[in-house]
Amino acid sequence: MVPTITWQDDYVVMIDQRKLPFKESYVVCKTPAQVVSAISKMVIRGAPAIGVAAAMGLSLGASRIKSQNRSTFERQFLRICQQMARARPTASNLFWAIQSMQEVLKQHPKAGVAELKDLLRKKADELLAADQAINRAIGLNGQIVIPDGATVLTHCNAGALATAGYGTALGVVRAACEAGKKIQVLADETRPFLQGSRLTAWELQQDNIPVTLITDSMAGYLMSKGRVQLIVVGADRVAANGDVANKIGTYSLAVLAKENKVPFYVAAPLSTVDLSVPTGEEIPIEERDPKEVTHSLGKAIAPTGVAAWNPAFDVTPNRFIKGIITEKGIAREPYKKTLRAMKEENA
Ligand code: MRU
16 A cells, blocks of 8 residues: 655655546655645645644754754744644644644753754654554454444545555454455545545555445435445544534435434544534534535536535534544543543543
């Protein structure tokens, strides 16, 4: 499997997810501004991958600061952090990664500039490696709920491409396959950006995991016909009460799942859980360019000038969620209590 993001000497290199599955090309970021732009333009996407990219971008930015004076360095580093924080608004991991990098400065009040640059690089490397290990743990914890022979439906791409490797929702699927279970995946195409058809279908095909593509609106019908045994999706931000922001269309899936008695799970690292946000109501939802709706793969698919709306995420209330699979186990209701306990254990 190709790495989503890696270092090449001092540069941050990412597979260009806008071009997949038609072309395997890479974007080389030589400045933190280029990393910010890569995140906003979806070269790299998916909450955990965005977090890792931000940390690497900040390390890259720190290494480019010329001043040897600690307070000047801190001021300039803070400015880069502020620019990074504007890359995208919804994924919790972006802000969590920025905060983790800022902590390095606080933890080493006496360190000189050269030492800080080394420490920041070390931290970014640590977050990159930890993300892969965390996804493996999520996979192991989650695969237990997948029955042998199940057809599992997923939405968007919460796979290796959305993380530093292995994936969250697709990590659960991968772990079930590694445990010897025969699993089929149904992938929602995920309009308008087509993460399901372009990315999920591609990465599962690469791993020889059986995958069937459907359009988003087919999911309810297939559930009603008993063709889906379980749903597992990723998350961009989980509120303290267990409400989950994820790719637009997730909410409709969860409601249909309840109606059809299909268990609906969310798989996410604890870095996606934001206890500072009490409920899903307070999660900022990104609105993207309406052109992503009126156009597909560069071609107009609507009359010129028609109005279009493009919220990139929606919020699924906790009552529709059977469990939130994390690296520390599966959080169940009451989420306010179970999620806080897991975060504290993880601190
Ligand atoms: O707009 P995207 O492609 O960044 O949205 C991605 C999702 O909604 C994923 O489901 C989520 O980030 C979890 S990825 C492990």
